[in-house]
Every structure is written in C-alpha cells, then in structure tokens.
Amino acid sequence: MKAKKLLIVGTLLLSTIVLASCGKSSSKGYSTTGSTGGTYQGVIKGGHYKTSKARGVNINQNNNQYNLKSFESGLTDVSKRVFSTKNYIFQEGQYLSTDTIESWLGRKTKSNPNGLNPTRGKKSDPNPEYIQQIEEQDYMTESGSSLKLKGMTIGIGINSEYNYHKKTDGPSYTKKISDEEVQRQGKIAADKVLKRLRQRKDLKNIPIVIALYKQAPDDSLVGGTFFAYSKNSGSSVSTWHKLNYKNTVLPKANAETSQNSGSSTDNDSFSNFKSQIQNFFPNLSGVTAQAQYHNGSLSGMHITITTQFYSQSEISSFTAYIARAAKRYLPHGIPIDIKIQSDSEMQAVVYRNSGSDNFQSHVFNSY
Amino acid sequence: MKAKKLLIVGTLLLSTIVLASCGKSSSKGYSTTGSTGGTYQGVIKGGHYKTSKARGVNINQNNNQYNLKSFESGLTDVSKRVFSTKNYIFQEGQYLSTDTIESWLGRKTKSNPNGLNPTRGKKSDPNPEYIQQIEEQDYMTESGSSLKLKGMTIGIGINSEYNYHKKTDGPSYTKKISDEEVQRQGKIAADKVLKRLRQRKDLKNIPIVIALYKQAPDDSLVGGTFFAYSKNSGSSVSTWHKLNYKNTVLPKANAETSQNSGSSTDNDSFSNFKSQIQNFFPNLSGVTAQAQYHNGSLSGMHITITTQFYSQSEISSFTAYIARAAKRYLPHGIPIDIKIQSDSEMQAVVYRNSGSDNFQSHVFNSY
The missing domain is CATH 3.30.300.190 (GMP Synthetase; Chain A, domain 3)
Structure with missing residues (x-):
C-alpha cells in the first residue's frame, strides 16, 4: 500500500514538473477553459490545463469516495459565496505541494513537526486522527496580460469517526467523534493553517477563505458536508459563518x-x-x-x-x-x-x- | 450456456405473462410515454410499458453487442422513413413470440421446418448460418379510445461471417460471406417472412416494411448497417430500396x-x-x-x-x-x-x- 502510494505521488510530481516546464516555454500567455453558466473558468497555460501541485493526494485520503467528490464540489460552492464566477478565474491549488499537505495530514511527531493530528498515544486506545483531507483552490483575476492571485480557499475535512486497529491484522475498532469535537478540531487546524499560509510572502495580503467539512463515515452512501467557513484578511481566523447542509x-x-x-x-x-x-x-x-x-x-x-x-x-x-x-x-x-x-x-x-x-x-x- | 439461455427465456416469458395479466385488468385505456423531438411515443397499457413478445431473444443472438444496438436503433431509423413519428405510435413487437423467432433463426430440420437457416451439412465444412437476428416493430394510430395496428417493420440481420468449430472444443474457423451472398440470403429470408406474416388475419392488410442488416464481425468495434428495405402491401416483396450506411x-x-x-x-x-x-x-x-x-x-x-x-x-x-x-x-x-x-x-x-x-x-x- 505505502509503496503504491509513493509511486502514485512520484508519478504525479513528475508529471507536474513536466507540465510546469512545458508551461514556461510559452511566455506569459494564458487562456481559460470557458465556462457554462454559474461555473468558474479554469486556467490553461501553454495549451495545458494547470493541475494542482498536490494532485491526487485526497484520492488516497478517502476510503469513501463520496467524501472525495462532495468535499471538492462543496468547496467550490463555498468559494462561490466569496469569489464570484463572473469576476474570478479558478486555478487548481499551486501553493501547497503534495509533500506539504501530506506532512500536515500526518500525526505530529519529531520527524513531522507540522502534523496537524495528535501523536498516536496508547496503541490500545489511540488518539483519533481528526484531520483527513485538505484542499487548496486559487482565485485569479486578469492583470494586463497575466493572471494575479486574488484569493484562496482552503478546505479542511474532519473525521466524524476514527477507525483503528489495536493489533496489526487485528479486528477494527471505531471511535465516534462528536459534532462539538469535529468543530473544535477543525477550528484549531484552521488557525494553524492560516498562520502558516500568511508566513509566505505571496499569500500575505490576499483574502483566504477557510471552510470546514465533516467527513461522512466510511460506509455512508452520501459524502459529508461543509458546516462553517470564514473569510480572513489577517493571520488569525475571524468570524465563523455557519453552513447548514445535510445529505x-x-x-x-x-x-x-x-x-x-x-x-x-x-x-x-x-x-x-x-x-x-x-x-x-x-x-x-x-x-x-x-x-x-x-x-x-x-x-x-x-x-x-x-x-x-x-x-x-x-x-x-x-x-x-x-x-x-x-x-x-x-x-x-x-x-x-x-x-x-x-x-x-x-x-x-x-x-x-x-x-x-x-x-x-x-x-x-x-x- | 444453453441452460442459462433457457432460464433467461423462461424468466422473460414469465414476466411477459405477468405483465399481460396486469394489463388486462385496466379496460381498453392506454397512454403513451411522451416523446422528445423526432422520437416515437411508446405504448403504456394499464400503467405498464408494453414490452416485446420476443423480449431479449436478440441479446443471446449477438456475441458483439454493437450489432444489437445498431440493429435496434437502425431499424427505428428505417421505420421513420415510412411511419412518421408525428402520426404513428411505437409498440414493441406483439405478433412474433420468442418461440416463433427462435424457430425461424434455427436451421431447417425435421423438428424445425420453419428454420430460415440451411441444414448444417458436413461437420468439417458446414453451411453457414446466415440469418442471425429478427426484430418486429409495430406502428399504431389512435382509433377512438384504442390503438390500431397500422404498420409493421421487420428487421433481419444477416451474418457477414460465420464462425464454427469442426470438433466440440476444437479450434474456431471463420467463413467470410460475400456482400452478394448477404444480400441474396437476406432477400430469400425476407420473402419467406413476409409470406408467413400475411397468413395471419390481423396482418393481411397493413403495410409491412422489411429491412435488411449486414452484421459486423464479432471483433468489430462498430456494429453493422442496414443496406436495403422495402415497403410491402402484398405477400411478395416489392421493390428493394438501397440504403448506403457505413460505420x-x-x-x-x-x-x-x-x-x-x-x-x-x-x-x-x-x-x-x-x-x-x-x-x-x-x-x-x-x-x-x-x-x-x-x-x-x-x-x-x-x-x-x-x-x-x-x-x-x-x-x-x-x-x-x-x-x-x-x-x-x-x-x-x-x-x-x-x-x-x-x-x-x-x-x-x-x-x-x-x-x-x-x-x-x-x-x-x-x-
């Protein structure tokens, strides 16, 4: 499993590099995918669609593919509340790489100090992994002949239950995570993520929207839902707005x-x-x-x-x-x-x- | 294989019977499926869609499912040349039963005198099975509160190659069948089919369209095409009109x-x-x-x-x-x-x- 994951990630990185080098050769020109009513236009550079720097990470993060799809399209819906489809052009996340997101989704350890999840603790009663997936979306506007980043949305998916094994190949156990805990953990992670993003020069002054998503259980026949978002100009999260979706x-x-x-x-x-x-x-x-x-x-x-x-x-x-x-x-x-x-x-x-x-x-x- | 086929046919017959008995209970009322531009309305009786009397026969007749689909939709296209979608309502074939079509598609033997295909002949050099599938479509018009049969289209699919085994479980051999032979065999079968249909009182006076289809080989990535049709008022086939399709x-x-x-x-x-x-x-x-x-x-x-x-x-x-x-x-x-x-x-x-x-x-x- 691990080896396969690494192989996929490696292939993705490679194709991202190839893509990037192709893109450069074509001066600063860009074009867009075109859009059908109410959807964003996407960025094409040098004839290629600009894929995410962390492409494919979330596929491996979701045992339940409904969580993958509803997270991605739900995140776009949240973005539409802040960045209108008329004025903004959508770009797949270019600032958080596969490595970055994978380290953030890990547990915090000596070798992984940026892990957003707590250390494992007791094997017989481990601390849950709360943060399951993270996705970046970039929102651009035209500025002369090029595109400028004018906004970003970050989605954070928080588990509503945690599945674990006490022994390798032993039976599977499940810990329910309460809604209050999902919210609390989401907000803690949001604060850390926002601070980290603001440390980057190019992300200092843009509005950053953070949206929190409660993952559905692995056996659910529908995905989870976004329950809160905030639009931030500084480096601490401002007001949380509640979102009331139910699947x-x-x-x-x-x-x-x-x-x-x-x-x-x-x-x-x-x-x-x-x-x-x-x-x-x-x-x-x-x-x-x-x-x-x-x-x-x-x-x-x-x-x-x-x-x-x-x-x-x-x-x-x-x-x-x-x-x-x-x-x-x-x-x-x-x-x-x-x-x-x-x-x-x-x-x-x-x-x-x-x-x-x-x-x-x-x-x-x-x- | 054989047992499975019989089971499917049996199930179909059973469901046809159940359907038919349901349908009867609702007097003579009928309704239609509604249509979207350029397609036929279909017949609903007693709330149920009226399925074909020979439902599912052609699924077993086609190793290449492209032949199944292109035969069925091609046949409807031929029908549209004669029975306009505005004036006629489509009904799945109600006159030729599964038994009838299966006997016609068989080889002519003592126990199956109506077989349209020749006897097998020498095992080492068998006569091809030319006729591979037959489908009936009924075209109705309103007459007071009920529907009357006002036309019928019969599609006949003729093989362009014949696959056979000299020994059970032995290697597979293929005989190519020339276009001339496909046409000749199709016309012979059409004449027999038309004569048989006219023997039925209820089919004596309606126009009967017969359309001939050349089956694509089993390994083809597209289905075959219709190459001729005739609209008949009597019991021998009148003029054949050429159709020039290529996939x-x-x-x-x-x-x-x-x-x-x-x-x-x-x-x-x-x-x-x-x-x-x-x-x-x-x-x-x-x-x-x-x-x-x-x-x-x-x-x-x-x-x-x-x-x-x-x-x-x-x-x-x-x-x-x-x-x-x-x-x-x-x-x-x-x-x-x-x-x-x-x-x-x-x-x-x-x-x-x-x-x-x-x-x-x-x-x-x-x-």
Whole structure:
C-alpha cells in the first residue's frame, strides 16, 4: 500500500514538473477553459490545463469516495459565496505541494513537526486522527496580460469517526467523534493553517477563505458536508459563518420517516416517483437517490436507476417516460439528475439544471 | 450456456405473462410515454410499458453487442422513413413470440421446418448460418379510445461471417460471406417472412416494411448497417430500396487514411480534436470515436474519452473545454455525443442533438 502510494505521488510530481516546464516555454500567455453558466473558468497555460501541485493526494485520503467528490464540489460552492464566477478565474491549488499537505495530514511527531493530528498515544486506545483531507483552490483575476492571485480557499475535512486497529491484522475498532469535537478540531487546524499560509510572502495580503467539512463515515452512501467557513484578511481566523447542509439517501428506511421532519414530503414525492416508474417498468433493479438539504429545504438530488433493459427501444421509451414523470412527481425548482444505467454502462441521462423547469435527456447509443 | 439461455427465456416469458395479466385488468385505456423531438411515443397499457413478445431473444443472438444496438436503433431509423413519428405510435413487437423467432433463426430440420437457416451439412465444412437476428416493430394510430395496428417493420440481420468449430472444443474457423451472398440470403429470408406474416388475419392488410442488416464481425468495434428495405402491401416483396450506411472507428489506422476517401477530412478533424484535448490534459487514456456515414457524408459520431482524473474541478474544467473544442474542431451540423469516463464510471457527457449548433454538457456529481 505505502509503496503504491509513493509511486502514485512520484508519478504525479513528475508529471507536474513536466507540465510546469512545458508551461514556461510559452511566455506569459494564458487562456481559460470557458465556462457554462454559474461555473468558474479554469486556467490553461501553454495549451495545458494547470493541475494542482498536490494532485491526487485526497484520492488516497478517502476510503469513501463520496467524501472525495462532495468535499471538492462543496468547496467550490463555498468559494462561490466569496469569489464570484463572473469576476474570478479558478486555478487548481499551486501553493501547497503534495509533500506539504501530506506532512500536515500526518500525526505530529519529531520527524513531522507540522502534523496537524495528535501523536498516536496508547496503541490500545489511540488518539483519533481528526484531520483527513485538505484542499487548496486559487482565485485569479486578469492583470494586463497575466493572471494575479486574488484569493484562496482552503478546505479542511474532519473525521466524524476514527477507525483503528489495536493489533496489526487485528479486528477494527471505531471511535465516534462528536459534532462539538469535529468543530473544535477543525477550528484549531484552521488557525494553524492560516498562520502558516500568511508566513509566505505571496499569500500575505490576499483574502483566504477557510471552510470546514465533516467527513461522512466510511460506509455512508452520501459524502459529508461543509458546516462553517470564514473569510480572513489577517493571520488569525475571524468570524465563523455557519453552513447548514445535510445529505441523505432516499427512499428512507421506515424508522427515519416516522420522525416528523420537514423532509418527509420530499421522501413521499420521491417514493411516488419511484413506484410510478417501477410500475411502468417492472424489472428495475433499483431506484435510489442522494438528496441534499440546505437550511432545511431540499436543494438538489442525484438519482440512480439501475435497469435490466433488453433493447434500445425500451431505453428510449423509458427515458422519455422518466423525463415526464420527473417533472410531475419530483420537487420543483431544484437541480436534479437521473442516471439510467445497467450493471455495466450508463444508458441514458435525464437532468434539470438549477433555475430551469424542464428536464433534458440524452440516450446513449452506438453505431 | 444453453441452460442459462433457457432460464433467461423462461424468466422473460414469465414476466411477459405477468405483465399481460396486469394489463388486462385496466379496460381498453392506454397512454403513451411522451416523446422528445423526432422520437416515437411508446405504448403504456394499464400503467405498464408494453414490452416485446420476443423480449431479449436478440441479446443471446449477438456475441458483439454493437450489432444489437445498431440493429435496434437502425431499424427505428428505417421505420421513420415510412411511419412518421408525428402520426404513428411505437409498440414493441406483439405478433412474433420468442418461440416463433427462435424457430425461424434455427436451421431447417425435421423438428424445425420453419428454420430460415440451411441444414448444417458436413461437420468439417458446414453451411453457414446466415440469418442471425429478427426484430418486429409495430406502428399504431389512435382509433377512438384504442390503438390500431397500422404498420409493421421487420428487421433481419444477416451474418457477414460465420464462425464454427469442426470438433466440440476444437479450434474456431471463420467463413467470410460475400456482400452478394448477404444480400441474396437476406432477400430469400425476407420473402419467406413476409409470406408467413400475411397468413395471419390481423396482418393481411397493413403495410409491412422489411429491412435488411449486414452484421459486423464479432471483433468489430462498430456494429453493422442496414443496406436495403422495402415497403410491402402484398405477400411478395416489392421493390428493394438501397440504403448506403457505413460505420467506422476513428482515428483510423495509417493504412486506412492513405486511401483517397471522402472521409479523410473527417478523420483529420477528429485527429485535430484529439490532439488538442490530449495536449490540454496530458494523461487521457484514450480518445476514440464511432462514426457513421450516410450516402458518403458523415452523419453522426459517438466519442468516448477515457480519463484519469483526480478531482471534480478537473472534470468540470475539462468538460467546459471539450464543449468549446468540439464546436471548433468537429464537423458541423451532425449529432455528436462525447462520453467522458474513467474505468469505473461516467464522469460527464457533452452532446449536440441533430439540427442544433451548440453542445450541451452535464457533469455527474455526488453529495
């Protein structure tokens, strides 16, 4: 495992170096990826996309890939609150290297004084590793013919549980970490990270946003959520702003729905949708959804329908029907996408972007 | 293998029966799936999609799944030439059962007198099985509160090569079947099929379209194409209309491009697109396309880009860039879709529908 990790990191470093040297040869010119409504443009230099200096670190940090994706896209959402997509251009983090982030994510030891996690302590009752992933995003504006760094966002992912072994190859134990502790540890780490960044000349005067993310457990079918952020001009963290996101899986188990929560109508409308399309096409293997709530209201859904179709005409008819049923049964005014897939491949997609009322669909085909 | 096939067929038959009995309970009412521009509406009866009486037969008939997909969607394209999507409603074939089609696809023997394929003959030099798949499509119009059958399309897939074993578990041999033979065998089968259909009272007076498809070899990376169709009112086949489709894979091997063919510019524009995006994002594993030509002109493309991305921001930036590069480098005025995927999942899709100039894109995400 370790050797593989190092190999990956090595390969990444190498490709970053190659990239960087290619980039230099092309004077100071840059271009951008272009953007579709509400997304950032990305930086292209010398024809190449400028990848992160710490590329791939977080892949190894997450046993649950939902934590990887929701952390990354959630971090971009936090950035949008501060750096508007109209005025800023997105650049993958260029200031924190793989080495730096890996040392920060380690435990604090003599050989790793910058580790943000506590020493292991007793083997039979170890201190949790709290800080699980860190990501840097750079926000640029045009200045003459080049781009200048005008802001940075740092995401910090904090574990909500800690899995450990008392003996190598022994059974696995889990320590729950309370929400209070997640918050406390996140804020401690944020303060240290901010101070370290400010020691760099080039990061002295830009606004630095720090966002805290609570990791979902390894067996969760949805990722974690960001719960706080602060926008900082100095070297100590200023006000924390609360973020109120909640992720859930639909349909809910019976025990959950009996709670008198605001989300029970959403679960009902999803269940209606589900039974409608299962009645339409009886041998669907699964209809599930990830739903996100923001300040108590449903803010988006990712639906997956696993099918056992036998022909393109079935897929095509089913897709047309889904688009109609989705508009009729699913909550209005939020972005939703629906993947229609077999065990081996995606067959069609139906989606509604944020702000739109109609669903668009595309059936995958082959010549 | 055989046992598994029978099990699948058995399961399908069972579900068809269950479906049929469900359907009956709901009087004569029907509804349709709805359609998106240029596609047929499908028949829903008693809330259920009406699946084919011979559902799933063709899955077992095709070792190369490209032949399955291109046969099915190609057949619908042929139907559109005769039965307009505005006036006709599509129904999965209800007249030819699994048993019927399986007996027709077999060899002609004492126990299977309706087999369209010749007897096996010498084991060391067997007669090819020419006819590989058959599909029925029904076209309906409204008549009062019910739907009436007003047309039928039958697709017949003819092998372009025949694979056989001289001894069980012995080496595999292949016989090439010439285009002339493919056409001849297809027309013989069409005549027999049409006569058999006309013997049924309910199919005596409707127009029956028969379309002939040349199967691609088992190792092909594109499916076969339809090469002829006829629209028939009587019980012998009337005029055959030629269809001129060609499928190919891009980028072409060097030997192919040196031919002075009309498609070399298309290959060039695809190669430009490919090198542009590979330069942009250096560790893409593959950029390939299926292209279809109709009467010598490029009529559509399915592009697959296999990636090794590390973050959602990379996918998002790459997708925005692809949409721009596709508009700039790929041929105009034809439907194109681009799947952006890792080994394990689809990450984004960029597509342009027929008749549209702009590409739409959707990035798959997760909470």
